Amino acid sequence: MNIKLSFVALMASMSLCASAITVTSTPGNLSSAVGDNIGEASLVVSGEINAADFEFIAEKMTSLTSLDLSGASIVAYSGNPILLGRTDYVANSVPAYAFAGTSIESIALPNTLTAIEEGAFSTSRLKSISIPSSVTAIGVGAFSNCDELTSVTIPSTVSSLGSHAFVDCDKLATVELGVTTINASTFARCISLKSVTAVSLAEIGENAFSGCGALEEFAFASSLKTIGNSAFQASGLKSIDFSASESLDSIGAWAFAKCSALTTAVMNDNTSRIGEGAFFDNAALVSFNMPLACTSVASYIFKGNTSIDTTNVLSHNVASIGDYALMDWSHVTSFTLPNSLAYIGNNAFEGWTSLTKLNAEGIANEVPELGENVWNEVEQANVTLSVTKDLANDFRAADQWKEFTINEVSSVEDILAEDVVNRVSAYFSGFDLIVKADSEIAQVSIYDSSARQYAVETANSDEVVINTSDWDCHLYIVKVILADGSVVTIKIAR
DSSP states (O other): OHHHHHHHHHHHHHHHHHSOEEEEEOTTOHHHHHTTOTTOSEEEEEEEEOHHHHHHHHHHOTTOOEEEEEEEEEOOEEEEEETTTEEEEOSSEEOTTTTTTOOOOEEEOOTTOOEEOTTTTTTOOOOEEEOOTTOOEEOTTTTTTOTTOOEEEEOTTOOEEOTTTTTTOTTOOEEEEOOSEEOTTTTTTOTTOOEEEESSOSEEOTTTTTTOTTOOOOOOOTTOOEEOTTTTTTOOOOEEEOTTOTTOOEEOTTTTTTOTTOOEEEOOTTOOEEOTTTTTTOTTOOEEOOOTTOOEEOTTTTTTOTTOOOSSSSOTTOOEEOTTTTTTOTTOSEEEOOTTOOEEOTTTTTTOTTOOEEEOTTOOSOOOEEOSSTTTTOOGGGSEEEEETTTHHHHHHSTTTTTSEEEEEOOHHHHHTSOOOTTEEEEEETTEEEEEEEEEEEEEEEEETTOOEEEEEEEEEEEEEEEOTTOOOSEEEEEEEETTSOEEEEEEEO
């Protein structure tokens, strides 16, 4: 009989250890309320607690994995130095480093909580957390290195999200954000992060998502204004679309560098600044359109992008190309320089080993200035450089330009001086330019107002249709050569 009673007592004791202990506390007296139960794994607290009680939990209840503070409130503390040696702690805030390095896996926070301070849960075993809508601030590194944390929802009430808040959270896979600003390194090196919902972002800080290799998609908000340095460097992004981000003014240096899976970047024409190396070493990048507002191509911006389509990579507004900006585009055979180009930096076109044609016909005012070794490794004697007749001698006299094989083309004035007869008509149907004549057409050449040639079409009929959708131009000069040798020139706007 005594054996049975002992067994029943043992089972009751084990059952008690497995269940949560529930206590009511007054400020600074949680240790008394818990008593001898400091070895419990689960604790439910009601009443009032302060910073001294957080210190007791962290230092004495080392087996605690589950903590429910939803029925408690946090009051201010002022007294002897505790935790980090501070003597004063505000109310309604989880103190700095309160649970850092603890075994806490889950926690329910008070619904009156307004702040989670610096490093509050850093390196803890936290697996899940619900942040109350009363919270307005999350401190620097608050959840950093929480290797077991898998998801988090940050309410829109949070107006201040500290830098490094979730850095190196290896298992964090999904994030929902209501904030307008993500600070430096907030989610850096979260290697499992796949899903980010952030509909109100105005600013993404430097390194915010750098090293997030599993992050393949990101919906950039229409409210977005700036992207910081290295913000998505070495992330897993496959495509970028800023078409709706009309307020996006600047993209920082190295922002999308070394994104090995990135194939497409759709830019917004309002973006005026793209930093050094922003798309550096993205060998898979094929499609990119330089914003019309961006007149300067930064150094290293596209270095090593060996698959890029050159059709729209530089807009006609580009005035300068930085050092090493287009280096190692060994796949390019033909390239057209921007009409506004005035300067090309050091080694900018180095490694263009397949280049055979370079079009500078749109440059009308003066020969662009060059840095050092601009065409390094380019067999310039084997490259035809097409320039207007007015600048041909200037190109022939200019260092680094004169090594090309210079080809003179007609200026706009020369084109318009051709004999004009009223035998040809031209009009647009959408992006299709339709040219009709009263006899057989031999050839149609299309230029812009700077005499930059877009196309030459041969024909053996009285009608030619040319699609202009890929051309960033609105005023065209159409030169038509008829089979009988007559030449007709027409100006037409799209």
